[in-house]
Amino acid sequence: MNRFLITTFAIPSLFGLLQSCSVNFPSKDTAHTEQTHQMNHNSADSSHSDSMMSNTSSHAANHSESSTHSHSNQTSDTLSLTKAQLTKPAEIIVNQPQTFLIDIQDQAGKSITKFDTFQEKLMHLIVVSDDLEVFNHLHPKYEGDGLFKVEITFPKPGNYTLVSDYKPFEESEQISVLNAQVPGVKLTSSVKIDENMSQILEDTQVTLTSSQPVLQSGQEVTLKFNLKDAKTNQPINDLKPYLGEQGHLVIFKQSNPLSKADYIHAHALKNTPSDEVHFMTKFPKPGTYKVWGQFNRDGKMITTNFWLKVS
Structure with missing residues (x-):
């Protein structure tokens, strides 16, 4: 690692x-x-x-029963x-x-x-x-x-x-x-924004969807990660808890420089399908955000990342 x-x-x-x-x-x-x-x-x-x-x-979807939450630090x-x-x-x-x-x-x-x-x-x-x-x-x-x-x-x-x-x-x-x-010589390459909402990480395909067709700042939304076996294309059945929950989500707004207001930390909702992990969150401002979802598939860590546009 x-x-x-x-x-x-x-x-x-x-x-x-x-x-x-x-x-x-x-x-x-x-x-x-x-x-x-x-x-x-x-x-x-x-x-x-x-x-x-x-x-x-x-x-993002209906609010599942959960003791977890999402927070950002814009105040x-x-x-x-x-x-x-x-x-x-x-x-x-x-x-x-x-x-x-x-x-x-x-x-x-x-x-x-x-x-x-x-x-x-x-x-x-x-x-x-x-x-x-x-x-x-x-x-x-x-x-x-x-x-x-x-x-x-x-x-x-x-x-x-x-x-x-x-x-x-x-x-x-x-x-x-x-x-x-x-320190060191930084390569002068622009950040590439990949709008693909599905990716394969070794033997796992992860697809990200949302409860809202268009993400709006200030509105609650559920981000849903669907995990399938990349070889069989079947839902996985070996998702294990990570840090006591079904997954972990970190979000940063693309800013220069980054600040506390750009950071969002969300926690997995309970009572979701065995091959899905849902997170309820809210984007404080319009802009481009990057999300990192982390999951434990039978002891092997999966860290996936996606770009999102928020109006």
């Missing part, structure tokens, strides 16, 4: 952190956090990546409970695994030491390149005293955005956005 790296925003210093780690991290950045909808998921902490790095140019008046500080290597090198540290603090600068698990992890880390060609979903390892550690490999030079999603103990879910710039 490919790995990938992360972020940057402001700059506080973290000498105590540096003294406690064997990795040399001279660069530190801080991002403030927005509060989102509260979620209640129980499980265990883990530190590995659960998704394939996507580096390709491409590739600026939500309460910020925490801030995240990123410590990164002195030099980020393309295609080389490197360790990054994320320190979660309250607004007074005190480390937050206790976190609730949700979707089976203590932290979810989404990393995308600004052109949305590269995607990774990681789960940093909690080291204690508010510090998370993650190893990521950047596949190409350019700017990257990290979205850190976590839940302090008995508090609302928090989202922090950071950035990282990977």
Whole structure:
């Protein structure tokens, strides 16, 4: 599984952190956090990546009973409970695994030491390149005293955005956005928007449909992923839970630069057909969006991506 790296925003210093780690991290950045909808998921902490790095140019219905939801972060008046500080290597090198540290603090600068698990992890880390060609979903390892550690490999030079999603103990879910710039010569190629709504990933064909013929901003919509066996063209019957649900969905609006307002995180609805995974969401603004759906087919991760136009 490919790995990938992360972020940057402001700059506080973290000498105590540096003294406690064997990795040399001279660069530190801080991002403030927005509060989102509260979620209640129980499980265990883990530190590995659960998704394939996507580096390709491409590739809703009745409301099912569900305890899940979708949220975006377009509002600026939500309460910020925490801030995240990123410590990164002195030099980020393309295609080389490197360790990054994320320190979660309250607004007074005190480390937050206790976190609730949700979707089976203590932290979810989404990393995308600004052109949305590269995607990774990681789960940093909690080291204690508010510090998370993650190893990521950047596949190409350019700017990257990290979205850190976590839940302090008995508090609302928090989202922090950071950035990282990977040096090197960037290829001057335009982003290719593939409007094909079906793709084959190894032995699985994934088709995306919507409850609305035309996607409209501000309106709830159900995105439906249909999964078939690519060889037999029959519905699959071996879909397994991923992070405690039938699937996972991340959406970014195509923007430059990417911001917290461009990020949407949706959760799978319950009581859907065995070969389908549905997500209820809402696109806050008109524009072009890229969606990444993640599914577990009998222990093998499938990460699919599609472009959507929203009026």
